[in-house]
Amino acid sequence: MKTVTRFAPSPTGNLHIGSARTALFNWLFAKNTKGKFLLRIEDTDKVRSTKDSINKILEGLKWLDLKWDDEIIYQSKNQKRHNEVAEDLLKNGLAYKCFCSEEELKNMREEAKILKKPFRYNRMWRDRDLKDAPKNIDPVIRIKSPIDGESNIDDIIQGSIKVSNEEMDDFIIVRSDGTPTYMLSVVVDDHDMNVTHIVRGHDHLTNTFRQNVIYNAMNWNVPKSAHIPLILGPDGSKMSKRHGAIDVEEYKNNGILSDALINYMLRLGWSHGDDEIISLENAIKWFSLEKIGKSPAKFDNDKLISVNSHYIKELDNNKIISFLENYYNKKYKIELDKISINRLNLGLDDIKTRSRDLNQLAEMALFYCSKFPITVSKKADKYIKKVDKNTFKDLLIVLKNIENDFKKQKIEQIIAKFLSEKGLKLSDIIQYIRAMITGLDVSPRIYDIMEVLGFEEIKKRIEYFING
Template sequence: MIVTRFAPSPTGYLHIGGLRTALYSYLYARANGGKFLLRIEDTDLKRNSEEATIAIREAFDWCGLDYDGEVAYQSKRFDVYKEYVKKLLDEGKAYKCYMSKEELDELRAQQEARKERPKYDNRYRDFTGTPPAGIEPVIRIKAPMEGEIVIKDGIKGEVKFKVEDILDDFIIARSDGTPTYNFTVVIDDALMGVTHVIRGDDHLSNTPKQIVLYDALGFKKPEFFHVAMINGEDGKKLSKRHGATDVMEYKRMGYLPEALLNFLVRLGWSHGDDEIFNMDDMLKFFDPHDINKSSSTYNAQKLDWLNAHYIKTLPYERLAKEMKEFGVDFNSHAKGELLLNILRERSKTLIDMSKAANSIINAPTEYDQKAYDKFITVQTKEILTKFSEILTLNLDAKGYETLTNEFLQANEVKLKDLAQALRVALTGNSVSPGIFEVLEVLGSTETKNRITKILN
């Protein structure tokens, strides 16, 4: 069975790069009848944030990424890690290192002076003497001292590391007894049965250390897939200057989770020239072996385009539910479904839809000054007055169009002389959906009331 996991550190919000990694892991497990696990890597007790943990789970809920079993918290597994530290010590595969901070600083200075790679010099690797007083030891793994570590990566292919270039006897437990990242990751992935690890390629340099630990502990190694980073359009690593990086910020900006997931799955993976992928499509086509080796580029215009697509195509009830969070209850309006369907054709985000809906549902309390000065004139006020007088029945958009054309012809008036002034009267500005559709939503009585208001 394929078992994947997503294992964020709760030190801040969930980054969209993290969500992409989670999505890839989720799709591979779900498509193959496997398990997808969520693990919170919270062993760094000084940097952890309960709010960040909540934010991660909130983002998962919003995106609809479910996980199997309970959320695993590393902070509740210290006894497990201590057990494996003891096992390695007892087997002579790890040792206590009593090197003081002063000794370490001196070693680093000497190595820098010789322009060598800073690394521990193994001085306590085979130490059998009396431990120095006053030093709480760290625990170091006995890493290989020569040769190569070869990783068969599902994306990058075969990656080779020379031991002397990257490894020393690295720390697996600090002097206060807390385990280090690479150690806990290996223990948890092995004990949780993780078969495939999909993660950002910023973790590639950690993988040789983890291979050493898998071998020392006798655990079966998972298959690794290291995904290239997401860059901004300037080619630099994605950051806030390129756009929002917090997953939940996209919700607040009016994006739909379907659009964000569709956008993210395409940042590094493709299926022919297809652009639109709902969850069923992703589950059908996604394979992590097809992920691109090169970095992907964040494109805000593509996200807007995808979001507009889902706004156009999602069922009315689903969109109406989403819009309640943006202050619009379409179900409470007599023509709510009609209005939503009108607005969905011209909205890139739910915020766009909210602004447009409120400008129609709510009678304007003020008017855009530029629009008012340009379109509300002595002539157009006279036209609005006459137009108001013929509004006696509630019609559909086609009916209002016919009525208006008859009015224009009878009064020798052009549509532009009426339509823009009418928009300002009805919505407070000169931008709206088709004027006949707006008339259908509002009805004749409300339309007359708003015309009366702007004339007085």
């Protein structure tokens, strides 16, 4: 049988890193088994669901390149079907209308509190005659869950788990306004979509027991489940805003590559021997739900950054250039012209080894773009203020001699000669040159940069500072 997985986010916010990993695992499992990966938007909470959130989630998935199969399913559109199932259950005596008042429910809750027990509905309408029904109350529909015995699930990741049926109550499947609840909707949709494997966060584990009550009542096959451990913040508590970035979009904005984020998320809870950098191809080949660990993992930004810098080094220059085009335009209102692109193509490899993320890369490559005068950082400005102008006037004269053969070896030679004649050390001038031609205090090797920029450009930049 063909495997079918699904990712079922509720559109009440951005695409969370934890959800993204759930999507990744579903996607990988589907690819590994040559099955389908479906997307279902659980938009039944009309108050909290937003169009904007749907867009953000889709954008996030697209950025991560986790393509779903078939059309997106919007749960809200299946409401009628969900209600039909509820009616069915009602007709067969497997569910019942409950006319409990808010008052009565409140009392149950308070009683539970005093007894220090979790709240459980007391099933007062389970076998009660409908003739007793109060006229002023719109009933909810509750499902009859087993009163005694125990239920067990056999989870691919968590193993076999048993729970006494006393822990469950007759939960609501249709609200008093006639709308189906999540518990009903997921089951019906998963069944209708022929989902074979439910891969979701560990926080849904206890829901599985409830959902199984519905599967059993409908006499439907229960899909296999795999509950993946949650991602925790660095301090071991639930991942939240105070831990920094938590949404996929934020990582993107922080200059993290999608490949790097995928690789990092994959290694959170899953492993393949000692492999750290894992291509998508291998990830698909090697992935299995059984190999996902049971314990929750803490998010480690340092490791993400290290994976990210690895992927940056491997990144294609054209991709970087198109990123830079956008970045510079937005931030500095600079258009990349032919000269800049040419320089970037020559100089980018050296910048890549120095970058932890794309934003840092962009700042470091800015001096290659032909804006004049160049932007100068605070640290570079300190050097520029202390520049010995005569030295560099002389240096320019010397450099002009090799203007037509402006190659790094040549430049290195001529500067070495210049220094020995002047009785100077390289350290006497190097940071000053760097500051004047890059506007930065750190950069790739100076000779390499000079060759890329060319004599005219260097002359222009240095003269701007020493004549000014």
